[in-house]
Amino acid sequence: MTTRLAEGTRAMSGSTMPVLLRWRARLVPESLGMGWAPIFLLGYLSFLFMPALLGVLGEADRMFGHQPSLWPTLLSIVVFLPLYFAAYRQTGKGRIACMLAIAALGYLLMPSNPFANTYLIYACSFASTAGGPLWQRLAWMTAMLAGLLVEVVLLRYPVFVFLVTMIVAVAVFFGNHHFLESRRKQAALKLSHDEVRRLAALAERERIGRDLHDLLGHTLSLVALKSELAGKLVERDPEAAVRELREVTRVARDALSQVRAAVTGIRTAGVASELASARLLLESDGVAFHYELAPISLPADVEAVLAMTLREAVTNIQRHARARNARARLQADGAGAVLQIDDDGRGGAIRPGNGLCGMRERLEALGGRLRVDSTPGRGTCVQAYVPLPGPAVAQPDHASQVHVPPAAA
Structure with a gap:
C-alpha cells in the first residue's frame, strides 16, 4: 500500500x-x-x-x-x-x-x-x-x-x-x-570563448589542409609517374616493371601512414589552446587565472594527454573548488615534462571519480604519473609528469616567452 x-x-x-x-x-x-x-x-x-x-x-x-x-x-x-x-x-x-x-x-x-x-x-x-x-x-x-x-x-x-x-x-x-x-x-565572455574555439579549429583545419595538400600532391605525382613507367616496362622488362610496382606499393603505404598521422593531428588537443580556453572559463566565473608555458617541444601524444589533464583539472576548479585564484605551469624537469595546476579553493578530501581516474590512466599509459595534493582551506595542487623520448627541445625564440595574462578585474 x-x-x-x-x-x-x-x-x-x-x-x-x-x-x-x-x-x-x-x-x-x-x-x-x-x-x-x-x-x-x-x-x-x-x-x-x-x-x-x-x-x-x-x-x-x-x-x-x-x-x-x-x-x-x-x-x-x-x-x-x-x-x-x-x-x-x-x-x-x-x-x-x-x-x-x-x-x-x-x-x-x-x-x-x-x-x-x-x-x-x-x-x-x-x-x-x-x-x-x-x-x-x-x-x-x-x-x-x-x-x-x-x-x-x-x-x-x-x-x-x-x-x-x-x-x-x-x-x-x-x-x-x-x-x-x-x-x-x-x-x-561566452561569445569570446566560442570565438576562440572557432578560430582555433579553423586554424587547425587550414594547417591540416596544407599538410595533406603538400603530402598527397607529391605522393600522388610520384605514384602516377612510377605507374606509368611500370606500364611501359611490362613488355620490354618485366622485372623492372615489378620493381616499379613494388616501389609504388611502398610509396602508397608510406603516404597512408603520413595521412593517418596528419589526421590524428586534427583530433589532438593543444596545451596552448586549452590554456586559453581555461582562462576564459575560469575568469567568466570570477576566478583569476595565470599560466606559464615553458618553451618545450612535445610529441603529439604527450601534448594531447597533458591538454586533457589540464582540461579536467580546470573543470574541477570551476565546478567544485570555490577558488579565487588558479595557476597552471608547464615546464621541463630532467627527461620529462611537468604540468602543475593549483588553486586556493576549499580543498579537502579527494573522491576519485571518472575524471581523476581517466587522467591517471592516460598518464600511466605513457609512463607518467599523477599526483594530487589537497589541503582543507588551502586549495588543491594537481601535478602531472610525463617522460619525453629525448631531451626537451626549445622552440623558436618567438614562441619561447612565458605568457602570464592579466587576471580578470
Missing part, C-alpha cells in the same frame, strides 16, 4: 511540474533566465496587510491617525498583478509604462494604506531594467521617490516611511543593475 502511494505521489508530481513550468513561462519569459524569482518576489505584497495587523493590535490610530481599510488594498492587488507580469514581458517604453502605472497605484493607495510604498519599491526595481543609460534609469527612480516624499509630507505620515522606502528602493535598483551587468559580461 505504501509503495503504491509513493508511486502515485511521484506520478502526480511528475505530471504537475510541467504544468507549473508552462504557466511560469506564460507569466515570465524563459529568456530572462530568472526562474521562479519573480513569483517569489510577490511575497513582499504581504507588507500591504501590515496596517490591518496594526489595527488588530490597536496601533494603527496612534501611528497613522486613522484605521486603514482593507478593501482598497485588495482591489489594488488585482490591478497590480497584471501590470507586474506585463512589465516582465515588455521592453523599452512598454516597461516604463508599466513601471509608472505601478508607481501611480502606490500613490493612489497611500492615503488609505501607509504601506503602499511597497508598490514604489516594485516600480524602482523595474526602473533599473527599463533600458537606456544608467543616469536615465536613476532619474526615473529619483522622480518616483520624490513623488512619494511629497505625498508623505502632505499626508503627515512619519518621515521614516519615506526613508525606509528610499533605502530599500536604492538597494533593489543597484542589485538589479549588477545582475544585468553580470549577465551581459557572461554573455560577452
Whole structure:
C-alpha cells in the first residue's frame, strides 16, 4: 500500500511540474533566465496587510491617525498583478509604462494604506531594467521617490516611511543593475570563448589542409609517374616493371601512414589552446587565472594527454573548488615534462571519480604519473609528469616567452 502511494505521489508530481513550468513561462519569459524569482518576489505584497495587523493590535490610530481599510488594498492587488507580469514581458517604453502605472497605484493607495510604498519599491526595481543609460534609469527612480516624499509630507505620515522606502528602493535598483551587468559580461565572455574555439579549429583545419595538400600532391605525382613507367616496362622488362610496382606499393603505404598521422593531428588537443580556453572559463566565473608555458617541444601524444589533464583539472576548479585564484605551469624537469595546476579553493578530501581516474590512466599509459595534493582551506595542487623520448627541445625564440595574462578585474 505504501509503495503504491509513493508511486502515485511521484506520478502526480511528475505530471504537475510541467504544468507549473508552462504557466511560469506564460507569466515570465524563459529568456530572462530568472526562474521562479519573480513569483517569489510577490511575497513582499504581504507588507500591504501590515496596517490591518496594526489595527488588530490597536496601533494603527496612534501611528497613522486613522484605521486603514482593507478593501482598497485588495482591489489594488488585482490591478497590480497584471501590470507586474506585463512589465516582465515588455521592453523599452512598454516597461516604463508599466513601471509608472505601478508607481501611480502606490500613490493612489497611500492615503488609505501607509504601506503602499511597497508598490514604489516594485516600480524602482523595474526602473533599473527599463533600458537606456544608467543616469536615465536613476532619474526615473529619483522622480518616483520624490513623488512619494511629497505625498508623505502632505499626508503627515512619519518621515521614516519615506526613508525606509528610499533605502530599500536604492538597494533593489543597484542589485538589479549588477545582475544585468553580470549577465551581459557572461554573455560577452561566452561569445569570446566560442570565438576562440572557432578560430582555433579553423586554424587547425587550414594547417591540416596544407599538410595533406603538400603530402598527397607529391605522393600522388610520384605514384602516377612510377605507374606509368611500370606500364611501359611490362613488355620490354618485366622485372623492372615489378620493381616499379613494388616501389609504388611502398610509396602508397608510406603516404597512408603520413595521412593517418596528419589526421590524428586534427583530433589532438593543444596545451596552448586549452590554456586559453581555461582562462576564459575560469575568469567568466570570477576566478583569476595565470599560466606559464615553458618553451618545450612535445610529441603529439604527450601534448594531447597533458591538454586533457589540464582540461579536467580546470573543470574541477570551476565546478567544485570555490577558488579565487588558479595557476597552471608547464615546464621541463630532467627527461620529462611537468604540468602543475593549483588553486586556493576549499580543498579537502579527494573522491576519485571518472575524471581523476581517466587522467591517471592516460598518464600511466605513457609512463607518467599523477599526483594530487589537497589541503582543507588551502586549495588543491594537481601535478602531472610525463617522460619525453629525448631531451626537451626549445622552440623558436618567438614562441619561447612565458605568457602570464592579466587576471580578470
